[in-house]
Amino acid sequence: MKILVTGGAGYIGSIVTEQLIAAGEEVVVFDNLSQGHRAAVHPKATFVQGDLQDRPAIDALLETHKPDAVMHFASKTLVGESMQEPFLYLGENVICGLNLLQSMVEHGVKRFILSSTANLFDDPERMPIDENERIVPGSPYGESKHILERFLHWMDRIYGMRYAALRYFNACGASEERGEDHHPELHLIPIVLQVAQGKREKVTIFGDDYPTPDGTCVRDYIHVLDLAQAHILALRALDKGSRRYNLGNGQGFSVKQVIETAREVTGHPIPAEVGPRRPGDPDVLVASSETIRRELGWQPRYTDLKDIIASAWKWHLAHPDGYGE
Ligand code: UDP
Numbered sequence: 001m002k003i004l005v006t007g008g009a010g011y012i013g014s015i016v017t018e019q020l021i022a023a024g025e026e027v028v029v030f031d032n033l034s035q036g037h038r039a040a041v042h043p044k045a046t047f048v049q050g051d052l053q054d055r056p057a058i059d060a061l062l063e064t065h066k067p068d069a070v071m072h073f074a075s076k077t078l079v080g081e082s083m084q085e086p087f088l089y090l091g092e093n094v095i096c097g098l099n100l101l102q103s104m105v106e107h108g109v110k111r112f113i114l115s116s117t118a119n120l121f122d123d124p125e126r127m128p129i130d131e132n133e134r135i136v137p138g139s140p141y142g143e144s145k146h147i148l149e150r151f152l153h154w155m156d157r158i159y160g161m162r163y164a165a166l167r168y169f170n171a172c173g174a175s176e177e178r179g180e181d182h183h184p185e186l187h188l189i190p191i192v193l194q195v196a197q198g199k200r201e202k203v204t205i206f207g208d209d210y211p212t213p214d215g216t217c218v219r220d221y222i223h224v225l226d227l228a229q230a231h232i233l234a235l236r237a238l239d240k241g242s243r244r245y246n247l248g249n250g251q252g253f254s255v256k257q258v259i260e261t262a263r264e265v266t267g268h269p270i271p272a273e274v275g276p277r278r279p280g281d282p283d284v285l286v287a288s289s290e291t292i293r294r295e296l297g298w299q300p301r302y303t304d305l306k307d308i309i310a311s312a313w314k315w316h317l318a319h320p321d322g323y324g325e
Pocket of ligand 1: 170186189191203204205206207217218219255278
């Protein structure tokens with residue numbers, strides 16, 4: 001199959017591209033490099049630099065490359081930023097997705113995979129969170145993904161477009177060659193590893209007065225290679241119908257557990273101090289991924305936090321300056 005990967009120069013998109021190529025698929029990456037890195041794009045992928053706000057560029061892309069399926073990673077992804085700049089998310093994220101869908105309909109491309117998010121579930125009634133949980137987006141970021149999921153419902157119903165919406169919990173870890181390199185870095189595991197690398201003095205724990213066993217927030221950290229596997233399984237199952245899956249490894253780890261495990265893995269003391277809560281952080285977010293396990297046989301390989309952090313650490317040691325751009 002030929003797959004168009006938007007955002008294929010970004011963290012998750014570049015690793016899914018690499019895994020698609022390893023699985024024998026042909027990949028065209030479309031990325032504006034606003035956050036991604038040219039060096040992250042697999043050398044066997046065709047790279048096209050462009051922006052999803054540019055409808056004629058998308059039309060030209062689909063006409064030239066005629067993909068069988070699209071995986072849509074290109075997006076603004078920061079919950080906090082979306083609370084400061086809601087129009088970037090409710091506007092740009094939504095318009096870019098809509099441009100892509102409209103162009104796909106016009107070019108007869110009928111398979112779509114959306115990077116969606118745990119931020120759809122701001123006020124869960126049950127933990128772990130399964131696909132029957134009611135959707136309460138936690139921010140304009142989560143809302144933008146919810147809107148795209150709703151668009152997809154209508155694309156399926158009206159045009160027979162088959163889609164999978166994959167709601168990631170906390171993506172982390174690295175492959176041998178690709179890893180996480182954000183500017184600025186705001187995610188817990190890479191920040192903790194930057195302390196171990198001597199790039200930061202300490203990590204600040206955002207609140208230790210949550211109703212959790214050690215008072216710090218609990219999250220479901222899912223390895224990016226397990227995420228990539230879920231994309232490949234979802235792609236192969238698309239022709240049997242559209243799906244929505246929550247994707248996590250099903251176990252929660254607290255901020256303090258992450259820091260403690262990183263100390264073990266890196267052998268560095270990783271100084272930590274407790275600061276105020278970060279607005280908008282729910283106390284616990286853990287996924288139930290029973291549905292994708294049952295329906296597609298998905299089996300995460302990295303369920304041990306130590307292995308997840310070790311894989312990220314290995315990449316950071318081999319790439320002390322990330323992609324160096
Ligand atoms: N966190 C923290 N200090 C940091 C960054 C994150 O305590 O410098 C916490 C954050 O409050 C959350 C968890 O670590 O409970 C994971 O945050 P991250 O930003 O990595 O992912 P999110 O859960 O926001 O998607």
